[in-house]
Amino acid sequence: MRRGGPSVLGIVLAGGEGKRLMPLTTDRAKPAVTFGGTYRLVDFVLSNLVNGDILRICVLTQYKSHSLDRHITTTWRMSSLLGNYVTPVPAQQRLGPRWYLGSADALLQSLNLVHDESPEYVVVFGADHVYRMDPRQMLAQHIESGAGVTVAGIRVPRSESSQFGVITPGSDGLTVERFLEKPADPPGLADDPETIFASMGNYIFTTKALIEALQRDAEAEDSVHDMGGSILPQLTDRGEAQLYDFSANHVPGETNRDRGYWRDVGTLDAYYDAHMDLIAERPAFNLYNRQWPIYTHANQLSPARFNAGGMASESIISAGCLIRGQVTRSILSPGVRIDPGAVVQGSVLHDNVHIGRGAVVRGAVLDKNVEVPPGATIGVNPERDAELYTVSRGGVIALGKGQIVS
Numbered sequence: 001m002r003r004g005g006p007s008v009l010g011i012v013l014a015g016g017e018g019k020r021l022m023p024l025t026t027d028r029a030k031p032a033v034t035f036g037g038t039y040r041l042v043d044f045v046l047s048n049l050v051n052g053d054i055l056r057i058c059v060l061t062q063y064k065s066h067s068l069d070r071h072i073t074t075t076w077r078m079s080s081l082l083g084n085y086v087t088p089v090p091a092q093q094r095l096g097p098r099w100y101l102g103s104a105d106a107l108l109q110s111l112n113l114v115h116d117e118s119p120e121y122v123v124v125f126g127a128d129h130v131y132r133m134d135p136r137q138m139l140a141q142h143i144e145s146g147a148g149v150t151v152a153g154i155r156v157p158r159s160e161s162s163q164f165g166v167i168t169p170g171s172d173g174l175t176v177e178r179f180l181e182k183p184a185d186p187p188g189l190a191d192d193p194e195t196i197f198a199s200m201g202n203y204i205f206t207t208k209a210l211i212e213a214l215q216r217d218a219e220a221e222d223s224v225h226d227m228g229g230s231i232l233p234q235l236t237d238r239g240e241a242q243l244y245d246f247s248a249n250h251v252p253g254e255t256n257r258d259r260g261y262w263r264d265v266g267t268l269d270a271y272y273d274a275h276m277d278l279i280a281e282r283p284a285f286n287l288y289n290r291q292w293p294i295y296t297h298a299n300q301l302s303p304a305r306f307n308a309g310g311m312a313s314e315s316i317i318s319a320g321c322l323i324r325g326q327v328t329r330s331i332l333s334p335g336v337r338i339d340p341g342a343v344v345q346g347s348v349l350h351d352n353v354h355i356g357r358g359a360v361v362r363g364a365v366l367d368k369n370v371e372v373p374p375g376a377t378i379g380v381n382p383e384r385d386a387e388l389y390t391v392s393r394g395g396v397i398a399l400g401k402g403q404i405v406s
Contacts, residue, residue, distance in 0.1 A: 008119055009121075009122050010058070012049075013126050016031070021267065039294060041265065042059065042071070050295070068088065121143070123135055133249050151199055162183070163182065167198070178236065213231050213234055257284060261285045271348075278316060301335065302320060307323075313327070330348065330349065339354075340358075342360070355372045356372055359372045367398075367400050
């Protein structure tokens with residue numbers, strides 16, 4: 001963001017392993033997982049930054065990053081004439097022969113990016129959430145406050161506190177009074193005791209404050225070198241942290257239904273539920289907002305085709321699909337084939353999945369290139385599914401990339 005405005009560098013933390021999303025992350029980093037038919041999870045944060053005029057972005061990668069690196073380099077091409085870029089930055093072991101010890105250590109090892117760009121502010125966002133957000137509004141509050149760091153928070157039920165970093169605001173509603181990482185029983189908010197502010201994993205730093213905080217953290221022998229577990233508590237104790245209430249953020253083209261939508265899709269159940277949010281008649285998250293688009297790679301494929309009595313209802317069908325069976329309440333990525341007599345219900349099928357003649361698939365997530373043989377069933381016999389496949393707590397059945405179906 002220049003053109004008379006403040007100089008800003010965007011850094012996206014995309015090196016997480018994503019163990020809770022196995023088997024979808026067996027062969028790729030979590031931000032590279034397909035979502036909504038044609039997108040990757042990283043596309044949501046990058047679209048928010050680019051739509052918000054933050055056009056110099058480094059994506060820090062580490063775990064099984066080939067798929068993610070390829071997607072970024074082939075999709076996110078910016079104008080070099082204007083000095084804009086989105087570039088993947090692999091772990092470089094600049095501070096010795098070791099991988100990142102945590103998200104704070106990832107930033108410490110990548111400070112050369114900050115020194116090279118010399119921005120006034122550094123926007124540090126996570127890469128595995130589904131949402132729309134205009135970062136310019138958060139940046140404006142940060143600049144006006146003079147804080148060292150501003151962290152985005154969203155109101156969630158207090159019963160879910162163990163899943164998030166929890167922010168306790170001061171009496172002014174802005175100053176961060178306390179930050180607890182995944183507490184079991186935190187205090188509720190003054191205006192709603194059964195609600196807390198959960199950290200969204202999105203931060204804006206004044207550059208000097210970021211560099212100094214990372215250096216102090218590196219010297220602390222008992223640190224876990226994590227943004228939520230180390231850096232934010234440190235700056236909170238120093239009185240330099242401020243809260244940004246996500247509910248105050250508005251993007252062009254939003255609807256009353258999807259305003260304030262944010263989902264952490266770090267588990268199979270959350271990933272599945274977020275997909276179901278897309279296909280309602282009035283979707284909880286609207287992919288069709290042209291005023292704040294989510295960008296991704298456009299495959300050169302023919303339009304979806306329906307033959308032999310094939311039909312789909314309440315579903316998202318991507319280009320290149322051939323539907324000759326019945327599809328209901330499902331999301332199909334490009335190149336999926338549904339043979340005659342096959343039934344797909346409440347499922348998410350990634351690229352090039354093939355459902356054979358007469359097969360039945362219910363309540364499942366099938367990664368790319370899975371072949372379901374004719375007459376096979378998934379989601380019909382729970383005991384058999386539990387023996388053969390990954391089944392989440394909520395009963396979602398997941399098959400990894402190219403997994404054999406018995």
